[in-house]
Amino acid sequence: MITRIEIDGFKSFLDFKLDVPPFLALVGPNSSGKSNLFDALEYLRNTNWGDEDSLLASRRGRPHELFHRVSKGRPVTWFEVHALTVTTIGNGLFTDWHGSGADLGEDGIPISLALDRPESVDVLDGLSPWRIEKHAEAALEMARALRVLDEEKSGPRHYLRLQRSELDSWRLHQPDPDRLRGWSSAADHGPLRADGSNLATVLGRLKTQGAIEELLVDLVALIPDLTGIEPILDERRQEWTFDVLVDGQGAIPSTLLSDGTLRVIALLAALHDPDHAGVLLIEEIENGLHPSRLAELLRRIQGRVTDLNDPECVNRPLRQVILTTHSPVVVSELYRLRPDALVFLDTAVRVDPDNDRISRVTVAKPVRSEGEPGTFVSPRQVRKYLSAVGEVP
Ligand SMILES: Nc1ncnc2c1ncn2[C@@H]1O[C@H](COP(=O)(O)OP(=O)(O)O)[C@@H](O)[C@H]1O
Ligand SMILES: [Mg+2]
Incomplete structure (x- = not known):
């Protein structure tokens, strides 16, 4: 389960940071970066310790197109995607950072890189065995201290398998x-x-x-x-x-x-x-569904995701849903039920004087009750409309 995402230099993101609850709905106008966020997660999932082919696996965009484009100034030649996750391990929970990125080499050919935790600045050309051991050792020490791991299950290889299975549990849901x-x-x-x-x-x-x-x-x-x-x-x-x-x-x-x-x-x-279980990434949840079913569907989804404040959940596989939507019904319902689950994505022009750069970037903010000018009517207005047509009790 993902608890935080940090993206810098990938597609429309520069220095982007977002805390992620177990149920998250991304709303916002077209081209605001909702799908780009899924692309970033997919990139991180596909990147296996700096596996060079992972750059080619991107659904949307050739390798060199994944670097943030600027309208003026020095081009971006580097990107990184990090996610903080919480995983069930033994009889406890275990948090861990996953990171990967890419670099436009001197020859202009992108190479993908496995990255260490975002706090550390050193970057590795593929992970040296020493580095894996050190990274794994630190994580395992934590797990042992928490007494969630048996001694014999706590080798570096076990740790790598854990990390892999967390990433494998992130899945796009775009049914045809x-x-x-x-x-x-x-x-x-x-x-x-x-x-x-x-x-x-x-x-x-x-x-x-x-x-x-x-x-x-x-x-x-x-x-x-x-x-x-x-x-x-x-x-x-x-x-x-x-x-x-x-x-x-x-x-x-x-x-x-x-x-x-x-x-x-x-x-x-x-x-x-x-x-x-794991993380379901759902594009445009309202696709093909009548608005009157959407509100109930959201309640059902909410009943399936893991509530981390509930101690019972530690013993169950962790389930998370991150969805994108253009539906005012979704915004209205979640605004009422789970305002913390709503994040509004928009674009803004960003000026970076250090690099003499100007570009359009994705920004995240909570949804406002009075609505977003030019995009959403307010959640309150939608509810009024839906009650008038008898769709919401
Ligand atoms: N490499 C890039 N640099 C800067 N912006 C990008 C890059 N790749 C895509 N974008 C921007 O992202 C937009 C698409 O965002 P997307 O996430 O698909 O939108 P939506 O919110 O509708 O899902 C494009 O219109 C483009 O402006
Ligand atoms: Mg989209």
């Missing part, structure tokens, strides 16, 4: 309804893929694990005429598909379901997966 309808292989034990193409298999696994009943409780609250989900395994092909039971219509195959219904099922499958 056509893919949600398809058959998927029984050999797949992974989490729901970003495009949702293994939804049927995930539902099959949830059924075997007895997790589908809990999912149904959330589903029925959102789509009241659904009464069940029936994952079906084709034994010969070893592939899953699923039917949905609808009041008065019987079993409807996944191929016939509406896009909105499929999207809701996919999101709930990701949120209820007992094997794969």
Whole structure:
């Protein structure tokens, strides 16, 4: 679970810092940097100790385009992305910094770099074994002091595996309804893929694990005429598909379901997966959903994310949701329920006299009750409108 993000020099970010709660909604006008934030996290996740190919793995942008562009002054030839995370380890929680960046070498060819904690200024060309040991040693000492690790599990290799599994648990959620309808292989034990193409298999696994009943409780609250989900395994092909039971219509195959219904099922499958908790990065949550369902969906998501103030949570896999939205309904609902979950992203012109630079950067601020000029009507106005049309009690 991510608790803080610091980005400097990547895409639209210069010296950007953000504390991240277990449930975070990023709102703001087009091109304000919401998706860029996901790109930065994806970059950090894909970067494996300075693995050079990780620069090429970026979804949006060629390697040299990831460096912050300035309209005037010295070009930016360096970027870094850091995240502070909290992970369940043994019977406790463990915090750790992850960092990676890239440098435009003298020849102008970008190389990616693994970085140490942001407090330290030294940067490593790939991590030397000595450095890994030292870094791991410090972290493990902390874990031992907290008595959360058995002695035999506390080697540097174990620590690296922990770090890797934290990064692997950050997942983009951008389902494609056509893919949600398809058959998927029984050999797949992974989490729901970003495009949702293994939804049927995930539902099959949830059924075997007895997790589908809990999912149904959330589903029925959102789509009241659904009464069940029936994952079906084709034994010969070893592939899953699923039917949905609808009041008065019987079993409807996944191929016939509406896009909105499929999207809701996919999101709930990701949120209820007992094997794969972690961080869900959801682009434009309102996609394909009727506004009247959105408020309830947010409440259901909130019920699934980890509340770090609840001591019970230490024993459970940590779950976090970070979403982007343009929906006034989302802003209004969260403003009422969880104002701390709302962050408004905008752009501002930044002048850096030291480097004689001028550029447009992403800035973060809390959402104001009176609304943001030119973008959002205020959360209060939206609620008034929604109550008038009977969408919100
Ligand atoms: N390397 C870069 N340097 C500066 N700005 C960038 C860079 N790459 C992208 N951007 C800016 O980010 C904007 C896109 O931001 P994005 O996160 O996709 O917006 P949204 O908030 O709509 O998701 C672009 O319009 C561009 O201005
Ligand atoms: Mg976007």
